[in-house]
Amino acid sequence: MIQFQRFRLANGLTVIVHEDSSTPMAVVDVMYDVGARDEDPNKTGFAHLFEHLMFGGSLHVEAYDEPLQMAGGENNAYTTNDLTNYYIQLPAENIETAFWLESDRMLSLAFSEKSLDVQRKVVCEEFKEHYINKPYGEVWHKLRELAYEVHPYRWMTIGKELSHVENAKLEEVKNFFFRFYRPVNAILVVAGSVKLEQIKRLAEKWFGDIAPGEKYSRNLPKEPPQQKGRKMEIKADVPLDALYKCWHIASRLDKRYYVADLITDILSGGGSTRLYQSLVKEKKLFSNIECYHFGSLDNGLLAIEGKLVKGVKMEDAEDAIDQELDKIKNELVSETELTKVKNKTESTIAFEDMSVMNRANSLAYYELLGDAELMNQELEKYNVVTTEDVRNEARKIFREENSNTLYYYSNN
Amino acid sequence: MITAEKSSIDRTVAPKIIDAVDLDLHLKPYSKYILKNGTEVYAIDAGAEEVMMVEVVYYAGDWYEENRLVAAATNFMLKNGTTKKSAFQINEHFEYYGSYLSRACYNETSTITLHTLTKHIDKLLPVVREMLTDSIFPEEELAVYKKIMQQRLSVNLLKCDFVAQRTIDAYVYGEEHPYGRISRLEDFDALKREQLVEFYKNYYLDGKFITFIAGKLPQNLEQLLNQNFGDLSNKKPEAVNYSIRPASEKKQRLINDANGVQGAIRIARHFPNRHHPDFLKIQVLNSLFGGFFGSRLMTNIREDKGYTYGIHSYIQNHIQQTAWLVSTEAGRDVCEAAIKEVYLEMKRLREEVVDEDELLLVRNYMMGSILGDLDGPFHIISRWKNIILNDLDEKYFYNSINTIKTITAEELKQLAEKYLQPEEFYELVVI
Numbered sequence: 001m002i003q004f005q006r007f008r009l010a011n012g013l014t015v016i017v018h019e020d021s022s023t024p025m026a027v028v029d030v031m032y033d034v035g036a037r038d039e040d041p042n043k044t045g046f047a048h049l050f051e052h053l054m055f056g057g058s059l060h061v062e063a064y065d066e067p068l069q070m071a072g073g074e075n076n077a078y079t080t081n082d083l084t085n086y087y088i089q090l091p092a093e094n095i096e097t098a099f100w101l102e103s104d105r106m107l108s109l110a111f112s113e114k115s116l117d118v119q120r121k122v123v124c125e126e127f128k129e130h131y132i133n134k135p136y137g138e139v140w141h142k143l144r145e146l147a148y149e150v151h152p153y154r155w156m157t158i159g160k161e162l163s164h165v166e167n168a169k170l171e172e173v174k175n176f177f178f179r180f181y182r183p184v185n186a187i188l189v190v191a192g193s194v195k196l197e198q199i200k201r202l203a204e205k206w207f208g209d210i211a212p213g214e215k216y217s218r219n220l221p222k223e224p225p226q227q228k229g230r231k232m233e234i235k236a237d238v239p240l241d242a243l244y245k246c247w248h249i250a251s252r253l254d255k256r257y258y259v260a261d262l263i264t265d266i267l268s269g270g271g272s273t274r275l276y277q278s279l280v281k282e283k284k285l286f287s288n289i290e291c292y293h294f295g296s297l298d299n300g301l302l303a304i305e306g307k308l309v310k311g312v313k314m315e316d317a318e319d320a321i322d323q324e325l326d327k328i329k330n331e332l333v334s335e336t337e338l339t340k341v342k343n344k345t346e347s348t349i350a351f352e353d354m355s356v357m358n359r360a361n362s363l364a365y366y367e368l369l370g371d372a373e374l375m376n377q378e379l380e381k382y383n384v385v386t387t388e389d390v391r392n393e394a395r396k397i398f399r400e401e402n403s404n405t406l407y408y409y410s411n412n
Numbered sequence: 413m414i415t416a417e418k419s420s421i422d423r424t425v426a427p428k429i430i431d432a433v434d435l436d437l438h439l440k441p442y443s444k445y446i447l448k449n450g451t452e453v454y455a456i457d458a459g460a461e462e463v464m465m466v467e468v469v470y471y472a473g474d475w476y477e478e479n480r481l482v483a484a485a486t487n488f489m490l491k492n493g494t495t496k497k498s499a500f501q502i503n504e505h506f507e508y509y510g511s512y513l514s515r516a517c518y519n520e521t522s523t524i525t526l527h528t529l530t531k532h533i534d535k536l537l538p539v540v541r542e543m544l545t546d547s548i549f550p551e552e553e554l555a556v557y558k559k560i561m562q563q564r565l566s567v568n569l570l571k572c573d574f575v576a577q578r579t580i581d582a583y584v585y586g587e588e589h590p591y592g593r594i595s596r597l598e599d600f601d602a603l604k605r606e607q608l609v610e611f612y613k614n615y616y617l618d619g620k621f622i623t624f625i626a627g628k629l630p631q632n633l634e635q636l637l638n639q640n641f642g643d644l645s646n647k648k649p650e651a652v653n654y655s656i657r658p659a660s661e662k663k664q665r666l667i668n669d670a671n672g673v674q675g676a677i678r679i680a681r682h683f684p685n686r687h688h689p690d691f692l693k694i695q696v697l698n699s700l701f702g703g704f705f706g707s708r709l710m711t712n713i714r715e716d717k718g719y720t721y722g723i724h725s726y727i728q729n730h731i732q733q734t735a736w737l738v739s740t741e742a743g744r745d746v747c748e749a750a751i752k753e754v755y756l757e758m759k760r761l762r763e764e765v766v767d768e769d770e771l772l773l774v775r776n777y778m779m780g781s782i783l784g785d786l787d788g789p790f791h792i793i794s795r796w797k798n799i800i801l802n803d804l805d806e807k808y809f810y811n812s813i814n815t816i817k818t819i820t821a822e823e824l825k826q827l828a829e830k831y832l833q834p835e836e837f838y839e840l841v842v843i
Binding site for chain 2: 099136
């Protein structure tokens with residue numbers, strides 16, 4: 001059980017406090033309710049570019065990193081398709097520095113041309129490093145476009161193309177900030193060696209006078225149920241043929257989400273899982289195979305990807321996957337196998353909760369989902385899943401008309 | 413629109429801080445057990461979650477192999493079959509209890525690491541023991557391993573950063589030295605089961621291990637360890653010496669992918685190991701140079717010029733001797749410009765005394781980072797492991813804190829003059 005307390009400032013900022021006196025550190029985590037899904041289709045990659053700009057100085061603080069490092073703190077941030085998160089860890093004695101820095105950049109950024117200019121270039125290099133200059137790096141750009149016709153999960157967090165980032169204008173940066181980066185759209189979590197009363201005082205002092213802003217009401221196009229299986233073929237300069245398949249699954253708050261999550265653990269992720277044992281070890285069709293999903297808040301994707309052993313035909317590899325999927329659709333998994341993946345979930349959660357940083361991050365995340373208390377109910381939601389649930393959910397997911405397949409051929 | 417004027421507080425003034433450099437840092441001491449066979453066990457009992465880790469470290473790294481890849485393959489295949497259990501059954505056993513059994517092979521050592529909920533430890537240690545005493549290295553498992561590793565290597569060989577890292581290591585140490593040894597596709601073909609069996613016999617069955625344990629530990633830990641590991645061999649292998657044969661040409665440019673949009677840059681020089689009196693001081697100079705987000709290299713080459721997503725310098729984590737490296741991936745057309753800036757930053761460090769504000773920033777950053785890194789039992793044991801395997805003691809930790817607090821700007825300049833000399837550096841770009 002993770003204990004926490006919650007209060008709200010008059011301007012709408014939600015504050016969660018998690019006291020843990022066993023560490024000398026404090027963590028300050030600010031989560032904004034905006035991700036790549038909220039972008040204009042013609043200006044993708046903006047939420048992420050913006051995350052970079054958040055370090056380029058704010059209204060009263062020229063440089064963000066230096067004062068924090070002076071206080072012995074470290075920070076980082078990430079953007080996903082769903083949200084943007086900023087976090088700081090520092091000696092608890094210096095916690096006010098984190099309040100000062102985070103509140104000033106929530107008040108307003110400095111909006112400097114120089115910072116925009118440099119960060120555009122940095123993000124373009126990040127784009128190249130991860131998605132252009134890497135074998136198979138383009139795959140998820142293509143697969144998302146194949147699987148989603150209307151929902152903004154069509155593009156990746158980094159953006160649809162380099163030019164969107166290259167053309168970002170300072171005016172757009174400002175608009176984005178004042179639309180999304182407001183107290184009503186943010187969650188502040190403070191964890192570690194801190195006290196509730198102290199945080200109430202600091203939150204009021206530093207964040208209390210920031211104008212609330214307008215609550216962003218999300219109205220994204222809903223992806224209609226897929227009616228027909230989709231296929232795509234690509235040839236590229238890669239050493240091995242690869243096969244990718246993905247299927248639409250339920251959204252994060254649906255109880256079906258937990259079943260889908262357990263299905264990925266039954267199929268892959270360990271030496272005793274089904275796809276690995278059957279297709280890598282026994283049939284020797286793949287040199288590696290993985291099954292995973294993205295944990296998306298809206299309806300997400302469950303994917304299977306694998307690299308084929310040289311000489312294996314794509315169709316044969318796909319047939320073998322289908323046979324494994326037929327098995328999970330037609331036969332109940334054993335209680336032992338289901339217990340195994342539930343045990344894995346229990347232990348994953350326990351290991352994640354070891355660090356104060358992860359606990360702070362999770363509290364912010366579940367609060368964004370609707371209630372930080374959900375964090376403590378997570379394990380129970382996995383534990384109630386039955387072997388029938390697994391079979392029924394597998395039948396719903398692994399349908400031909402719900403599938404998207406990419407044959408990624410090697411030119412060699 | 414918000415207005416700053418409403419603010420009742422003066423946001424231009426930073427809140428008062430306690431300089432991290434004034435923090436009093438302590439490394440939680442370990443408990444030490446000696447098992448019946450003389451094996452050392454180092455343990456940190458701490459943490460709120462009911463989890464723990466056990467790491468068995470053998471002197472069975474690449475250092476001891478006579479043929480390429482034998483040490484790594486032997487270590488990997490410890491999980492692939494004993495006389496009583498197949499690879500599948502071993503995996504199923506650990507996974508059923510939600511535990512993770514990983515293994516890794518390094519230069520001098522190889523490890524077997526178990527992460528588990530504390531309540532399951534007694535069901536898991538006997539199978540760890542089985543792997544360490546009864547592995548059989550099935551021919552068929554080895555064939556699958558070789559194929560998978562070859563395919564993985566063929567993918568990695570297309571990545572400029574992967575190629576650059578192994579190539580610079582080969583330049584610095586020579587290809588015959590374990591630190592510079594490069595695995596080639598054909599080396600996997602040459603791997604034979606008999607080589608693994610022999611290596612297993614010499615360096616596991618008749619070898620030496622040390623054990624590191626951390627987390628919320630069970631009452632009967634010592635008894636459990638004695639039961640499972642107390643009768644295994646504990647004989648340190650004979651020392652093997654390698655000499656370094658660096659490349660004769662210091663500056664090289666390679667084209668790995670004619671269409672590549674980035675180049676991987678590596679700039680490296682030899683550096684002595686942790687026992688050298690300059691080692692701890694150089695950690696401070698390195699932080700200033702390229703060791704953190706506020707470093708000279710990052711500030712200039714990423715935050716001012718935008719040539720790269722990231723640039724770092726670091727001392728490699730080797731035991732015998734090591735190297736000081738600068739590493740980055742930069743846009744193809746700005747690689748040479750980025751390299752020029754790296755040398756310019758070396759020059760500034762040689763010629764200008766760093767001002768006290770910047771030095772205080774580096775001190776505070778380093779102290780904060782150590783404090784953050786002492787969070788939780790796994791981090792603490794990992795610091796101890798580093799100290800113990802490098803044949804050091806807790807003085808190393810406290811000396812390092814002391815160095816961060818007291819090194820002077822003038823000393824840093826002298827060290828830069830001594831070590832940041834461009835002609836000492838090997839330089840490589842792989843596109």
